[in-house]
Amino acid sequence: MKILVCISKTPDTTAKIAFTDNNTKFDTNGVQWIINPYDEWYALVRAIELKEADAATSIHLVTVGGADAEPIIRKALALGGDEAIRVNADSHDSFFIASQIAAIAKDGNYDLVLAGKETIDYNGSSIGGMVAELLDLPFISLATKLDVAGAQATIVREIEGGEETCEAALPLVISCQKGMAEARIPNMRGIMAARTKPLKVVEPVAAESLTSVAGFALPPAKAGVKLVDPENVDELVRLLHEEAKAI
Amino acid sequence: MSVLIFIDQVDGHVKKASLEALTFGADVAAQTGTTAEAVIIGTVNDDLVDLGKYGVKKIHQVSGNGFNQFDSQVYVNAIAQVATATGATVLVFSNNVNGKALAPRLSAKLKAGLVSGAVALPETSNGFIVKKNVFSGKAFANIAVNTAVKIIALSPNAYKTTAIDGKAEVVSFQAEAATPKVKIVSVNKASGEVPLTEAEIVVSAGRGLKGPENWGVVEELAKLLHAATACSRPVADAHWRPHNEHVGQTGIAIAPNLYIAIGISGAIQHLAGVNRSKVIVVINKDPEAPFFKAADYGIVGDAFEVMPKFIAAVKKLKGVA
Ligand SMILES: Cc1cc2nc3c(=O)[nH]c(=O)nc-3n(C[C@H](O)[C@H](O)[C@H](O)COP(=O)(O)OP(=O)(O)OC[C@H]3O[C@@H](n4cnc5c(N)ncnc54)[C@H](O)[C@@H]3O)c2cc1C
Numbered sequence: 410m411k412i413l414v415c416i417s418k419t420p421d422t423t424a425k426i427a428f429t430d431n432n433t434k435f436d437t438n439g440v441q442w443i444i445n446p447y448d449e450w451y452a453l454v455r456a457i458e459l460k461e462a463d464a465a466t467s468i469h470l471v472t473v474g475g476a477d478a479e480p481i482i483r484k485a486l487a488l489g490g491d492e493a494i495r496v497n498a499d500s501h502d503s504f505f506i507a508s509q510i511a512a513i514a515k516d517g518n519y520d521l522v523l524a525g526k527e528t529i530d531y532n533g534s535s536i537g538g539m540v541a542e543l544l545d546l547p548f549i550s551l552a553t554k555l556d557v558a559g560a561q562a563t564i565v566r567e568i569e570g571g572e573e574t575c576e577a578a579l580p581l582v583i584s585c586q587k588g589m590a591e592a593r594i595p596n597m598r599g600i601m602a603a604r605t606k607p608l609k610v611v612e613p614v615a616a617e618s619l620t621s622v623a624g625f626a627l628p629p630a631k632a633g634v635k636l637v638d639p640e641n642v643d644e645l646v647r648l649l650h651e652e653a654k655a656i
Numbered sequence: 657m658s659v660l661i662f663i664d665q666v667d668g669h670v671k672k673a674s675l676e677a678l679t680f681g682a683d684v685a686a687q688t689g690t691t692a693e694a695v696i697i698g699t700v701n702d703d704l705v706d707l708g709k710y711g712v713k714k715i716h717q718v719s720g721n722g723f724n725q726f727d728s729q730v731y732v733n734a735i736a737q738v739a740t741a742t743g744a745t746v747l748v749f750s751n752n753v754n755g756k757a758l759a760p761r762l763s764a765k766l767k768a769g770l771v772s773g774a775v776a777l778p779e780t781s782n783g784f785i786v787k788k789n790v791f792s793g794k795a796f797a798n799i800a801v802n803t804a805v806k807i808i809a810l811s812p813n814a815y816k817t818t819a820i821d822g823k824a825e826v827v828s829f830q831a832e833a834a835t836p837k838v839k840i841v842s843v844n845k846a847s848g849e850v851p852l853t854e855a856e857i858v859v860s861a862g863r864g865l866k867g868p869e870n871w872g873v874v875e876e877l878a879k880l881l882h883a884a885t886a887c888s889r890p891v892a893d894a895h896w897r898p899h900n901e902h903v904g905q906t907g908i909a910i911a912p913n914l915y916i917a918i919g920i921s922g923a924i925q926h927l928a929g930v931n932r933s934k935v936i937v938v939i940n941k942d943p944e945a946p947f948f949k950a951a952d953y954g955i956v957g958d959a960f961e962v963m964p965k966f967i968a969a970v971k972k973l974k975g976v977a
Contacts, residue, residue, distance in 0.1 A: 422905050422925045426794040446906045504764060529792050529905055532773050534751075538728065538760030547837040548728045550757035553899065567900065569666045569753050571845030577838045587892070587899045587907065619769030623785050623798040628931070634938070634948050639957030642965035645937070646973055648953060655914040655935045656857065656881055656970070
């Protein structure tokens with residue numbers, strides 16, 4: 410089985426969110442970059458587990474980004490990817506990025522394309538669905554479990570108020586979230602091996618950008634907390650009812 | 657020309673997220689001088705005509721064999737046919753579970769720029785710019801949509817529904833059905849509970865509650881307030897609570913009217929998923945807990961002592977014995 414895992418570089422979850430250039434650019438000053446947690450913890454680790462169960466599986470990674478994305482790709486290789494492809498382009502447009510991934514996926518004839526459910530920076534949750542449409546493949550979103558037997562996959566996905574189990578024949582595109590796998594950390598052997606694993610850089614295919622970022626804004630600051638005496642919880646309920654009108 | 661809103665249904669009912677999408681879509685139609693129309697797939701128990709009170713004029717109902725179960729390919733094919741037939745220039749989805757499966761697919765199919773997680777009406781004085789959540793609720797981005805047809809997936813709980821007088825005309829739409837490739841074999845739903853993303857009130861607890869056996873007070877308060885329950889990540893990781901209750905940067909992002917956090921420290925990753933809540937109440941025994949900085953109301957105290965009093969006070973307010 411051939412699996413393609415989409416990997417995106419995002420700011421660390423503790424990164425300070427600030428903007429420069431008249432609020433048009435994310436301030437990367439001092440920011441640590443990580444693999445988008447949904448891509449790493451769920452999509453990639455589940456792919457690795459599938460490979461551990463079936464050694465004939467190969468895992469390719471794809472990222473659309475500049476050379477500064479290479480450290481996080483090496484980390485993904487250290488965790489267990491076999492080879493990686495970086496499409497040399499910087500874009501914030503989901504359709505442009507999905508077009509690049511779809512082109513790679515088409516070339517590589519993958520059985521599974523796995524993506525995280527969203528990135529923690531742009532929160533688009535768009536790439537998986539777009540790639541599926543561009544490849545004319547089924548798309549199973551927000552998956553919490555994935556098993557493969559032969560050419561058939563069984564997936565559990567989130568639905569409103571619960572979950573459903575579905576089956577589909579490969580090839581498929583799946584977006585992954587919590588439940589799929591448990592986070593891992595790369596070991597020394599993996600880190601050493603990752604240095605020599607292939608990381609191919611390709612130029613982007615021609616594709617449109619359908620959207621662009623016009624600017625950013627920060628939410629207004631909170632006014633400050635009103636503390637209530639623990640001996641007087643009635644007062645909290647009164648405030649929530651009369652002042653905040655929340656209950 | 658029209659604004660076309662996708663009406664999502666769950667077990668034959670139109671949910672709040674879709675009513676928000678309808679109100680939003682009707683307001684976009686008013687803003688752009690077009691009419692609000694909607695598409696629904698499958699049959700529902702609710703009276704669709706009545707949805708006219710959210711401003712939608714005409715509802716196209718796609719039903720029949722091939723549309724009995726959710727499949728993103730089948731649904732998107734049908735929605736695209738309705739979009740073409742109605743000359744839709746803006747399509748509106750809720751950015752809920754099904755919206756996340758459909759809107760991106762449709763965007764790629766129609767080459768229509770998508771803004772997912774939108775929180776406000778588009779700004780149309782100079783182009784078409786939509787404000788959305790980014791950085792997991794820590795900031796907003798204004799996204800310019802540069803295509804003739806635009807798709808907006810509205811963040812749940814971000815736009816208030818308004819009901820006016822009105823009736824919608826319901827017409828059946830004969831859509832060509834694509835062959836479904838995904839087979840649903842079983843469905844597992846927690847019955848009677850309020851879904852987390854739609855809840856007006858969320859009662860949430862963290863590691864401060866010590867163990868799953870202590871969640872009784874959380875559930876009792878939630879029941880009294882018709883609230884959903886949530887938890888912090890370590891609580892879900894330890895399997896004290898199910899994964900689908902985990903809120904935060906790597907869990908579910910929510911924006912209820914009221915978020916009550918019990919024994920949660922308020923780590924930055926937790927706040928990322930809940931800081932769009934309108935009112936935040938924090939109960940924590942540590943006055944230095946970072947959550948107090950993000951809170952509107954707080955009690956510095958032991959949850960095991962405060963919660964029974966909290967429940968008693970709410971019972972008194974609600975007139976429950
Ligand atoms: C990449 C990454 C992603 C993450 N994503 C998420 C996420 O999505 N969601 C999330 O929640 N976390 C996330 N985390 C974890 C986060 O950093 C915190 O570790 C976590 O939120 C802490 O959970 P907690 O507040 O329940 O536990 P703790 O930090 O242990 O806090 C427990 C709190 O309970 C209080 N307490 C103890 N006893 C009592 C009592 N008797 N009465 C009242 N209060 C009491 C304590 O004072 C303390 O403030 C993430 C971390 C990383 C690194």
